[in-house]
Amino acid sequence: MEIIKSYKSMQQYADRIRSKQETIALVPTMGFFHKGHLSLMKKAKEVSNCLVVSLFVNPTQFAPDEDFDSYPRDTERDLALAEKESVNVMFMPEREELYSSEFQTYVNLEKLPNHLCGLSRPTFFRGVATVVSKLFNIIKPHYAIFGQKDFQQLAIIRQMVKDLNFDIEIIGVPTFRESDGLAMSSRNKYLDSNQRKTALCLFQSLEKAFALVQAGETDPARIIAKATSLIESHAKTSIDYIKICDPMTIEDVVTIKKSALMALAVNVGKTRLIDNRILEIKT
C-alpha cells in the first residue's frame, strides 16, 4: 500500500495506472474507519483493481461552530484496516496541500442542498461538492463509491457529476448497520452508553414508517407524526428534521406513490445523527 500526500504525485500515479489501461476506484473518506467504510472499499475492489482511498477531514464542509477540531481521528488504525482491504493507495494530503491561503473557488448546487441537512448546515454541501471535485481532478477515478447513509450527499454528487460532465461512474452502497440496526457512523463514537441506546430510535422510526407504508399508509404527515412521538419519547433527543421526499429531487412528497425516501436528523445529546430508508408501497 502506498501513502501519497502531494496532489501532484497522486495525479502522476493516476496517469501511470490509466496509461496501463487499468481502472481506478475512489472511496473518499474523512477517516476513523468503521465497517461502513470497509464495505465501500470492498465494493470498489469488485469494480476496479486499483483502489484509492482518500483520508481528509475537509475543513470547508464544517461550519465554525461544528466539530472539525474534535472530529475523531485514528490514522494508525485506519492504515492497518486499509491494508487489510488491499487498498492500493491512501491519499492523505495536509490541509495546506488542498487549500492555499488564496483559495477561493467553490462548486455550488442551486437546488438539492436546500433541503434536509442543507438547511441546518448551509455551507456543508458546498464544501462537499468542492472537495469531491478536487479529489476527482487529483485521483482521476473511473468509479467513485459513496454510502447511501448520506443520501442527500449522494444525490448531490450524482447531479454534480452530470452537470459538470465528470467522466466518472458514481456507485451508491447500502448503509452498513450495527447488529441492532444503528447506522454506522464515525460520530457514534461521541455517544455514551445511554445515548447509544437512545440512538436506536432513528432506525426504529424508519422501520416503523416502513411497516406503516407496507400496511397501506400513504400520508407523510401521519407517518412523520408517529416518528416524532417515538423519538420524543426518549430523553435528550432533539429533532432537526424528519422528511419524506422524492429520492431524486429531495423535495417533500404530498402523498406516497409507489416509493419515497424517509430521512431524518436527530441530535442525541450533542451528537447529530442521520439516517434514511426507502419506503415502498406493497405491490
Next chain:
Amino acid sequence: MEIIKSYKSMQQYADRIRSKQETIALVPTMGFFHKGHLSLMKKAKEVSNCLVVSLFVNPTQFAPDEDFDSYPRDTERDLALAEKESVNVMFMPEREELYSSEFQTYVNLEKLPNHLCGLSRPTFFRGVATVVSKLFNIIKPHYAIFGQKDFQQLAIIRQMVKDLNFDIEIIGVPTFRESDGLAMSSRNKYLDSNQRKTALCLFQSLEKAFALVQAGETDPARIIAKATSLIESHAKTSIDYIKICDPMTIEDVVTIKKSALMALAVNVGKTRLIDNRILEIKT
C-alpha cells in the same frame, strides 16, 4: 477534421488520444473566428499535436439583457478557418447537450470576479468558470489556451485550475490587434465605420498610459484621469471602468511599482469593448 457534438463521444475521443500517450490542447471559443482565435490555435499546435477547438456560445455567461441571441455566428466560415489551422476536432455541442433542464451546478470564485468586468456583469465569470470546467471534463486537455485580451478571465481560469486541482497547463497568448491597434474581438462586427474609428480610443489610452509610466508617472489616478478625458473627447462613448491593478489579484494599486495592469471597458454606441495592457516602469 472531425466534428463532434456529443460530450460522451468527445470524452471517448479524448481517452483514445490519451491512451496513445499523445497530448490534447484545447482552445475554447464562442466562434465567429478572427485572427485572435487563429493565433490561439497556432499556439496550441506548437505545444500539442491534437488540437480541439470548442465552439459554444455559452448561455450561462450572458445576462438576460445581454447579446446572447444576437452574438455573431458564422459556423460555415469558422469550420473553413479551423480546417486551415489543422484543427483535429471541432467540439460543437447543442445548448441542451451541455445544459439539461435540471442543471444546477455552478463553479464560483469569491474574490477575483469582484472587480472590472465582474462588477457590471455579476454572473459572467460564474458562467465562464462553469462552462470551462465542463469543457475540461469533456475534452480532457493537457493544455488550454486563452487570450490575454480577456485578462480577468485568464486570471480566473488560472486560479480555478489551481483551486480545483485541474491537471491542465493554462497558456495565455498576447492580444491580437488590427493594424491600427484595435484589439480583435467578435463584437467589433457590431461597430459602424464611425464607431470603428472611435473604438481606437481604448488602445490609444493604453499606449498613452504606457508612455506616461515610462516617463516616470506612478500615480494611477493621474493616468486614469488622462485616459478618461481622451475617451470622453469622442462622441457616443461611455466608460464602464478604467482601472490600474495588480495583475494577479486584480485589486487596485495605489502606486505603480515596477509594473501594473491597466484594463478598461468602454461602450462605443451600444457595443461594449474591453482592452488591457501591462504598464512597466523604465528600468
